[in-house]
Amino acid sequence: MGPQKLVRESIAEQIYAIIKEEILLARRKPGEQLNPRKLAEEFESSVMPVRDALKQLVDEGLVVRKPRVGFFVRSFTPREVREIMEVRKLYELYCLESYFDCIDKDRLRFLLERCLSRDWPAVKNPEFDRLDDDIHDLIVSASGNTFLIESYNNIKDRIFLIRHLGESQARRANEEHVLLIQAILDGDKERAKEILQAHIDRVTCEVSL
Structure with a gap:
């Protein structure tokens, strides 16, 4: 450089x-x-x-x-990856469960349009990373809880870093985001929780091998 x-x-x-x-x-x-x-x-x-x-x-x-x-x-052991992603799952699933009806639907529709607006490359890039963050941040921010949001933000850099340790399957992640957003817009909380949990679990397995 x-x-x-x-x-x-x-x-x-x-x-x-x-x-x-x-x-x-x-x-x-x-x-x-x-x-x-x-x-x-x-x-x-x-x-x-x-x-x-x-x-x-x-x-x-x-x-x-x-x-x-x-x-x-910083490098992460497989155990550290699992522990960090477990904490992530606790935050995001809690907010999805507790504040499902507070999620900004207009913003979700905009994010869905972004997901569907292009054929995303197989490998993640900065534009996809921003879209990824916007989707997950929207779920947590629905809580309106300043302390919860700040606490979540304290681990976001580690989550971001961990995401880049795997094979960076942007297309698959985008497909999962589309399904998640559609479930939320359909008002199907249980389906949305299943998709979000499976999404985070897949990323965890991908990067902790």
Whole structure:
């Protein structure tokens, strides 16, 4: 990667944002070492803001720091993947069960149109990732519970990172999203819960093998 030009006020925040995006989009792989000096050269900065950025990513669970060794992109054991996805399922199924009638149907129809608007490639891309997030976020946001939503958002980066560990079956995920949205629009709560649970379980199996 060539040098990145930094133009905003906080250099550390810019470096943090760039590295975080690279991790979430799997441009930096799980287990990859993040050398502060090399990164400082890439960003044409001093080492201190790079270290500050890496420490922030450590706090968010996307980077780990090994004493006397250095910083590494977070990798997940199969057990950790299952545990994180179990928590995800708890949030989303709870909100679907408890706030089913509060889900914004107009927004759902718009998301359904996006799902059906194109022949999605087999491999996920940033546009599909945004659509994926919008669908699942809409279910959780239906709760209107600020603390629940904030708590869910605290694990979203890990969910996003885990999603990119598997085979990235965008077409299959899109088909499942279509079925989920149609079940909600039809008012079939039990069917929607079955589809959502099967969807999350499939992703969990895909990435924890």
